Amino acid sequence: MKTSTTTIRAQGFTASFDGQPAVKSLDLEILPNERxxxxxxxxxxxxxxxxxxxxxxxxxxxxxxxxxxxxxxKDIYDADxxxxxxxxxxxxxxxxxxxxxxxxxDNLAYGLRLAGIRDRARLDERMEAALGYAFLWNEVxxxxxxxxxxLSGGQQQRLCIARVLMLEPEVLILDEPCSGLDPISTxxxxxxxxxxxxxxxxVLVTNNTKQAARASDRTAFFLLGALIEVGPTxxxxxxxxxxxxxxxxxxxxx
Amino acid sequence: xxxxxxxxxxxxxxxxxxxSGLALITVFIFREGVPIILRVGAKQFFLSTxxxxxxxxxxxxxxxxxxxFVTVGAAVIGVVFSLGLAIVLTQFSPPWLSATLKPVIxxxxxxxxVVYGFVGVxxxxxxxxxxxxxxxxxxxxxxxxxxxxVLPTITSIAIDALQAVPKSYLEGSMALGATRWQxxxxxxxxxxxxxxxxAVILGMGRAIGETMAVIMVAGNALDVPHGxxxxxxTLTSNIALEMGYASGDHRQALFATGVTxxxxxxxxxxxxxxxxxxxxxxxxxx
Amino acid sequence: xxxxxxxxxxxxxxxxxxxxxLTTITFAVLVFILAxxxxxxxxxxxxxxxxxxxxxxxxxxxxxPIILGTLLVAGLAVLVAAPTGxxxxxxxxxxTREGRLTSVIRFGADCLSGVPSIIFGLFGFVFxxxxxxxxxxxxxxxxxxxxxVLPTIIRTSEEAIRAVPTSYREVSLGLGGTRWQxxxxxxxxxxxxxxxxxxVLSLGRSISETAAVMLTxxxxxxxPHSLFDSSRTLALHFYLLSRxxxxxxxxxxxxxxxxxxxxALNVLAYALMRRFAVKAxx
Numbered sequence: 001m002k003t004s005t006t007t008i009r010a011q012g013f014t015a016s017f018d019g020q021p022a023v024k025s026l027d028l029e030i031l032p033n034e035r036x037x038x039x040x041x042x043x044x045x046x047x048x049x050x051x052x053x054x055x056x057x058x059x060x061x062x063x064x065x066x067x068x069x070x071x072x073x074k075d076i077y078d079a080d081x082x083x084x085x086x087x088x089x090x091x092x093x094x095x096x097x098x099x100x101x102x103x104x105x106d107n108l109a110y111g112l113r114l115a116g117i118r119d120r121a122r123l124d125e126r127m128e129a130a131l132g133y134a135f136l137w138n139e140v141x142x143x144x145x146x147x148x149x150x151l152s153g154g155q156q157q158r159l160c161i162a163r164v165l166m167l168e169p170e171v172l173i174l175d176e177p178c179s180g181l182d183p184i185s186t187x188x189x190x191x192x193x194x195x196x197x198x199x200x201x202x203v204l205v206t207n208n209t210k211q212a213a214r215a216s217d218r219t220a221f222f223l224l225g226a227l228i229e230v231g232p233t234x235x236x237x238x239x240x241x242x243x244x245x246x247x248x249x250x251x252x253x254x
Numbered sequence: 255x256x257x258x259x260x261x262x263x264x265x266x267x268x269x270x271x272x273x274s275g276l277a278l279i280t281v282f283i284f285r286e287g288v289p290i291i292l293r294v295g296a297k298q299f300f301l302s303t304x305x306x307x308x309x310x311x312x313x314x315x316x317x318x319x320x321x322x323f324v325t326v327g328a329a330v331i332g333v334v335f336s337l338g339l340a341i342v343l344t345q346f347s348p349p350w351l352s353a354t355l356k357p358v359i360x361x362x363x364x365x366x367x368v369v370y371g372f373v374g375v376x377x378x379x380x381x382x383x384x385x386x387x388x389x390x391x392x393x394x395x396x397x398x399x400x401x402x403x404v405l406p407t408i409t410s411i412a413i414d415a416l417q418a419v420p421k422s423y424l425e426g427s428m429a430l431g432a433t434r435w436q437x438x439x440x441x442x443x444x445x446x447x448x449x450x451x452x453a454v455i456l457g458m459g460r461a462i463g464e465t466m467a468v469i470m471v472a473g474n475a476l477d478v479p480h481g482x483x484x485x486x487x488t489l490t491s492n493i494a495l496e497m498g499y500a501s502g503d504h505r506q507a508l509f510a511t512g513v514t515x516x517x518x519x520x521x522x523x524x525x526x527x528x529x530x531x532x533x534x535x536x537x538x539x540x
Numbered sequence: 541x542x543x544x545x546x547x548x549x550x551x552x553x554x555x556x557x558x559x560x561x562l563t564t565i566t567f568a569v570l571v572f573i574l575a576x577x578x579x580x581x582x583x584x585x586x587x588x589x590x591x592x593x594x595x596x597x598x599x600x601x602x603x604x605p606i607i608l609g610t611l612l613v614a615g616l617a618v619l620v621a622a623p624t625g626x627x628x629x630x631x632x633x634x635x636t637r638e639g640r641l642t643s644v645i646r647f648g649a650d651c652l653s654g655v656p657s658i659i660f661g662l663f664g665f666v667f668x669x670x671x672x673x674x675x676x677x678x679x680x681x682x683x684x685x686x687x688x689v690l691p692t693i694i695r696t697s698e699e700a701i702r703a704v705p706t707s708y709r710e711v712s713l714g715l716g717g718t719r720w721q722x723x724x725x726x727x728x729x730x731x732x733x734x735x736x737x738x739x740v741l742s743l744g745r746s747i748s749e750t751a752a753v754m755l756t757x758x759x760x761x762x763x764p765h766s767l768f769d770s771s772r773t774l775a776l777h778f779y780l781l782s783r784x785x786x787x788x789x790x791x792x793x794x795x796x797x798x799x800x801x802x803x804a805l806n807v808l809a810y811a812l813m814r815r816f817a818v819k820a821x822x
Contacts (some may be wrong), residue, residue, distance in 0.1 A: 056714060058712065087715065092714045111713065111715040111716060114725070145715075257718075258719055258721075261720045273688070279652070279687060280648075285660065286666065334562065338563060339559075339566060343560055350688050357806075360810070361803070365748075365802065367775075372779075373576055378577075435556065462656075463654070466751055490751075508798060509662060521655075
């Protein structure tokens, strides 16, 4: 897997649905090879921001935006941007694992087949690498032809991660990927993210502040659509500069 | 990306042709049928029982009454049996049994109309004639045959309506000590009421549109029926029987009958939709 | 005088017992109808019956041209209506935003699927047979039937498509798929059993249809040599044989063939439905 050097920068980015702003004037940078955690109470715009990064929000009726999200200097919302390519390079993992109703093999191969790559040898090679990075290879290597639905929740989520890795993305965006998973599966995924950051940037939205403290290098705190504070995780958690951050971490609200 | 746009365009063209084709039918039927209603006069057309095409008399009242009697009769029979079936299959039978029986009910829906009519003529009509009198070809025969024919429709929608009631309602009732049957009458039926009403309305819509079976067992006499044992002609039978040799005004009048049917059925469908939306609205308000 | 109180359990037993009687009657009627036709008819369904042409107005001979006529009329109808209906359903659910227009179209399709076949027959007669000068023919008949089953195919396909979870579409798009790729590889693949059920049921309806066919395809007994020839379907043949009293054994036999075909289609539809349910449960 190639090492990514992509930077993503949100510049004055505002996102709204039917006129209601969900993300307000956001300035945030995502650096290569870092794990950025985004924390905050419900309705703070975390998921909206995430879905704007791969333009999945384009599907939502009433979505509008101002400002820019620059990927290596180019606004991803420009008219001549190849959205499919963007989504291959900015791979998303959802809160609930969504295995497609096919075999494990077909789930993993789907992304590449969409891009026109059907060569079995290439698919197999990438599959082994992707499953390895997702810490799932040993568990499924003999079961690739079986339906993906037989896997447990934690395994399915790792499958979804591997599915995205098949496309060799530069950035991984994960929306509360461990919600509803048991601690062992959660730990496995967090370990996988540590290994993955060697070659990717990772943005992790989480409701679980303890997970953010464990599993990230920098943490950003969102509140009601605005970025309140961002900094190295250790610093944000022990010596936050904003009162709101402090209050949230102390459990005063949320 | 471009391929996507091309495919989108093709789909649009196909969809538009399909929709305009269907719209064309509606426009066409109305265009052929409405003028004669206006010419003869709406009051004359709908409220006169005098249907004598050779003399230019076009009154469809007796056929409307015929359709009404037969449809209501079918609805009564259909409701009684369908409700019983639906309740039994959803509440009082083991899952393996209801799973086996449901597709069998669908089978009833697949039997062609002419087969129903034939079996009705050969078995039911003589039975009515011998035991109850009259020609046998009657409102009663038609109601029974139609009732059996719309049974699958009403039953499957009723089953859906019953199964849509949240289990928590039923569990709550049983937790208070009610028997299953008490739960059904006091909770389930009330909660599913709008869905059940919609089922009956849709069943009536199907009954009123039925042609071949009715032709075979209803007698097709042009007089207004006065009792269950009288023969009757429905709107649909009229069209089917006379279309083959009708021309000019006569043909227009048959189209006008078609328009009448179309409007009635659309009204029934709208009513059914409104009734089931009412339930959804009420549930959302809770 | 004390009011008689029937204990609730007893009421339940009576009520449920009564309903089981209703259920039994219903199934008895179904079995009776099938048995009645098949016992009278199957003995006459011989190989010669199926492969020969009718003579003396159907009093003797077989029903081969009629089988062919049925296949042509019903088959062509579904061949036309299925891709059109599925494409329309795909367009309505995947390529347009939900709004006034789509609700109106959906309502229209719902209404038209309830419109009696006789009205389609009327339309087909005046439009295809007369205005377009196709005459009473296989073509008029099948186009009329195609219009008749089109709303049903659109509705069942649309329902099957909407049953596919939105998350599947998001996953596909998130992996870089285009809209059409998502529709083709994910949505249609998942909706296929439901869509096929609708198509198979429409085929059954086309085969059973009598009134509309009578008005548009005519009732010729000869073997149709082209789409512009008139032809007769099994259901119509059965109707004419029995109404005119031409030949009861042949009538029963025709009906038996018809019923067996319908039974086979229903079994197929049921099998497809089950695959649908199994997939949805996952």
